[in-house]
Amino acid sequence: MVNNITNATKHTLSLLVDNEPGVLARISGLFSGRGFNIESLCVAETMEPNVSRITLVTKGDMHILEQIKKQLNKVINVIKVLDFSGIPFVQRELAMIKVHAKPENRAEILRMVDIFRSRVVDVGAEYYTVELTGDEDKIAAFLELLRPMGIKEVTRTGAIALAREKK
Amino acid sequence: MKVLQEEGVDTIFGFPGGAVLDIYDALVKTDIKHILVRHEQGAVHAADGYARASAKVGVCIVTSGPGATNTVTGLASAYMDSIPIVVLTGQVNTSLIGNDAFQEVDIVGITRPCTKHNYLVKRVEDLARIIKEAFFIARSGRPGPVLVDLPKDLIQTTTEYKSIKDVHLRSYNPTYQPSMKQLPRVVSLIKKARKPLIFAGGGVILSGASRELKQFANKIQTPVTASLMGLGCFPASDPLWLGMIGMHGTYRANMSSAECDLMIAIGVRFDDRVTGKIDTFAPNAKIVHIDIDPTSISKNVPVDTPIVGDCKITLKKLIELLAAEDWKDLKKIRKPWLDQIVEWKSTRPLAYEQKDIIKPQFVVEKIFEITKGEAIITTEVGQNQMWAAQYYHFDRPNSFITSGGLGCMGFGLPAAIGAQVACPDRTVVDIAGDGSIQMNIQEMATAVQFGLPVKIAILNNRYLGMVRQWQELFYQRCYACTDMADAPDFVKLAEAFGAVGLRATRPDEVARVIKKALSVNKPVIMDFHVEREEGVYPMVPAGAPITEMLLV
Ligand SMILES: Cc1ncc(C[n+]2csc(CCOP(=O)(O)OP(=O)(O)O)c2C)c(N)n1
Numbered sequence: 001m002v003n004n005i006t007n008a009t010k011h012t013l014s015l016l017v018d019n020e021p022g023v024l025a026r027i028s029g030l031f032s033g034r035g036f037n038i039e040s041l042c043v044a045e046t047m048e049p050n051v052s053r054i055t056l057v058t059k060g061d062m063h064i065l066e067q068i069k070k071q072l073n074k075v076i077n078v079i080k081v082l083d084f085s086g087i088p089f090v091q092r093e094l095a096m097i098k099v100h101a102k103p104e105n106r107a108e109i110l111r112m113v114d115i116f117r118s119r120v121v122d123v124g125a126e127y128y129t130v131e132l133t134g135d136e137d138k139i140a141a142f143l144e145l146l147r148p149m150g151i152k153e154v155t156r157t158g159a160i161a162l163a164r165e166k167k
Numbered sequence: 168m169k170v171l172q173e174e175g176v177d178t179i180f181g182f183p184g185g186a187v188l189d190i191y192d193a194l195v196k197t198d199i200k201h202i203l204v205r206h207e208q209g210a211v212h213a214a215d216g217y218a219r220a221s222a223k224v225g226v227c228i229v230t231s232g233p234g235a236t237n238t239v240t241g242l243a244s245a246y247m248d249s250i251p252i253v254v255l256t257g258q259v260n261t262s263l264i265g266n267d268a269f270q271e272v273d274i275v276g277i278t279r280p281c282t283k284h285n286y287l288v289k290r291v292e293d294l295a296r297i298i299k300e301a302f303f304i305a306r307s308g309r310p311g312p313v314l315v316d317l318p319k320d321l322i323q324t325t326t327e328y329k330s331i332k333d334v335h336l337r338s339y340n341p342t343y344q345p346s347m348k349q350l351p352r353v354v355s356l357i358k359k360a361r362k363p364l365i366f367a368g369g370g371v372i373l374s375g376a377s378r379e380l381k382q383f384a385n386k387i388q389t390p391v392t393a394s395l396m397g398l399g400c401f402p403a404s405d406p407l408w409l410g411m412i413g414m415h416g417t418y419r420a421n422m423s424s425a426e427c428d429l430m431i432a433i434g435v436r437f438d439d440r441v442t443g444k445i446d447t448f449a450p451n452a453k454i455v456h457i458d459i460d461p462t463s464i465s466k467n468v469p470v471d472t473p474i475v476g477d478c479k480i481t482l483k484k485l486i487e488l489l490a491a492e493d494w495k496d497l498k499k500i501r502k503p504w505l506d507q508i509v510e511w512k513s514t515r516p517l518a519y520e521q522k523d524i525i526k527p528q529f530v531v532e533k534i535f536e537i538t539k540g541e542a543i544i545t546t547e548v549g550q551n552q553m554w555a556a557q558y559y560h561f562d563r564p565n566s567f568i569t570s571g572g573l574g575c576m577g578f579g580l581p582a583a584i585g586a587q588v589a590c591p592d593r594t595v596v597d598i599a600g601d602g603s604i605q606m607n608i609q610e611m612a613t614a615v616q617f618g619l620p621v622k623i624a625i626l627n628n629r630y631l632g633m634v635r636q637w638q639e640l641f642y643q644r645c646y647a648c649t650d651m652a653d654a655p656d657f658v659k660l661a662e663a664f665g666a667v668g669l670r671a672t673r674p675d676e677v678a679r680v681i682k683k684a685l686s687v688n689k690p691v692i693m694d695f696h697v698e699r700e701e702g703v704y705p706m707v708p709a710g711a712p713i714t715e716m717l718l719v
């Protein structure tokens with residue numbers, strides 16, 4: 001199957017899986033073995049200790065998305081596959097950024113931290129470490145603004161998501 | 168062991184080693200029969216052949232490390248063909264796992280993509296449940312191989328055995344019942360169709376739906392073709408039978424698929440060897456696809472009416488719905504279509520010319536005649552496999568056993584051994600190539616040891632014939648590394664194993680050799696010296712539309 005890049009869009013999937021060793025390897029192996037795309041992936045336990053939730057962002061056209069969902073459902077350890085395409089959901093990522101805090105830039109950094117509702121989580125002699133949650137665009141915009149001051153390191157989670165409740 | 172017996176296991180194919188000493192020690196104290204193979208790949212193929220011939224789950228036991236890695240090809244073949252087998256592998260002690268211990272491999276990691284599911288047992292309390300689940304998963308839904316890795320310390324521990332009745336898995340629940348919304352649509356499509364075609368596959372055999380398929384096809388007077396895996400699911404002696412479809416399919420089957428206005432695909436997965444160039448496949452047809460595995464539907468070919476369900480149950484329901492309809496004029500409506508098919512058949516039948524040198528097709532035809540079409544046929548891979556598919560006509564399921572999806576050379580002999588164990592009263596013939604047979608020839612010793620009178624018919628062209636055929640057609644006859652003239656003397660080889668060896672070099676010897684082979688109650692190798700450069704035809708070049716057949 002060829003990945004039709006032209007119609008490829010991003011899709012967020014939320015999987016409930018058995019919380020067992022090897023399950024993540026099954027999922028990632030399925031994606032690599034069949035040439036599907038993983039943009040990001042997050043795993044953590046749910047309220048039920050023997051169930052984990054994997055939030056996975058993938059890219060592909062509708063045909064590929066259908067195959068991905070069917071193939072995931074076929075994995076014995078996958079309990080449920082939820083596709084957020086077309087339904088309202090909230091999605092967040094977390095980024096931690098070490099930014100060069102020269103004395104003349106400190107006020108500006110703090111101002112931006114404030115505007116983006118970010119937080120300073122560590123202060124060193126030369127660097128501030130700030131954290132930011134938000135969707136992908138917000139994090140991208142924030143990084144763009146901090147870039148001129150000198151970013152030393154960035155670490156980011158993938159997206160996590162939940163469906164919105166009815167209003 | 169108790170669980171194995173509860174699961175109705177009567178035979179295990181295996182090969183012992185350090186990590187499974189305890190299992191073997193317990194095994195010989197039961198009445199389960201153990202077939203000692205000569206290579207673990209042979210054990211898995213034999214379990215595969217056993218499963219296909221008996222419609223039961225095939226079982227293997229092998230040791231850790233090399234024993235386990237030797238099962239990979241067999242697992243991959245069974246996985247591609249959806250064959251229910253359970254492979255138990257030994258593993259090093261739990262405390263040593265991850266330490267690069269002697270004969271340790273991460274077999275669960277290695278076989279994840281070529282098993283339906285696999286397990287590493289970590290607590291002895293889980294052992295019985297996991298083995299139960301393994302059998303359940305292997306045989307239910309779309310069947311497939313399951314591997315269970317058993318650390319040695321765990322097997323040495325004893326625990327009280329509590330019988331487990333039901334297996335319930337919260338995350339695994341195959342759909343057997345088709346959606347009742349879709350079925351009436353199929354009926355109305357059939358009513359409207361003028362050129363319908365049934366395309367059946369291995370799923371029909373796996374779900375035991377042959378009888379229903381025959382009823383269904385007859386009721387709606389619709390011709391039937393099948394994939395390689397589907398051969399035997401519909402009687403070849405029925406006038407509605409078209410022969411195999413695909414790269415080496417019959418002219419009429421491939422033409423019908425191109426011309427049909429409705430294709431009812433049952434238990435198939437539209438493999439590329441069937442469809443050829445995908446966007447020209449069945450261009451005029453509405454496609455109905457019945458399969459138990461939703462991932463098979465609309466994977467390769469877009470489908471108009473998808474039906475997820477068991478083939479047998481679905482066909483039964485469809486037959487019930489059809490009974491309520493009026494089919495009075497059906498014969499008249501179908502006549503032009505069926506006439507067209509007869510014409511395709513008579514103008515372009517499968518054909519070869521038998522002159523001085525034995526033709527491989529002639530050998531297969533003679534085997535068919537002399538066994539009255541009642542043998543179980545296994546095959547190796549290559550031209551031999553395709554000639555077997557074309558010239559042995561199967562009237563019943565579970566009789567044609569071939570490595571379809573993986574196309575794995577060396578499959579036929581061990582599979583024949585497994586089939587013979589499952590069906591001691593049937594004639595089992597491995598239609599083999601001179602190249603493939605050398606890949607698992609060591610299993611002759613197994614056949615001899617256990618008195619399994621399998622018959623091996625080598626269509627000996629002293630070439631890796633199928634590869635040579637591609638070189639002939641697409642590589643300007645540059646036969647790079649496909650000449651196998653330096654082969655052993657197969658007659659002497661058979662004798663060295665304690666089996667019988669026979670040879671035919673002239674056409675008039677063929678029938679005599681086959682009859683002789685069938686008359687001895689021992690394993691026999693028949694060495695047929697056939698025309699070296701014979702080709703398999705029709706042939707559709709890879710990636711071409713399946714109507715573009717090379718006919719000679
Ligand atoms: C394990 C394995 N290796 C390589 C191949 C590629 N291959 C496909 S057919 C074939 C030739 C088989 O030769 P032979 O058994 O003599 O059969 P023939 O085609 O001559 O009847 C080969 C090498 C394969 N299918 N399986």
Ligand SMILES: [Mg+2]
Pocket residue numbers: 600601602626627628629630631632
């Ligand atoms: Mg050959």
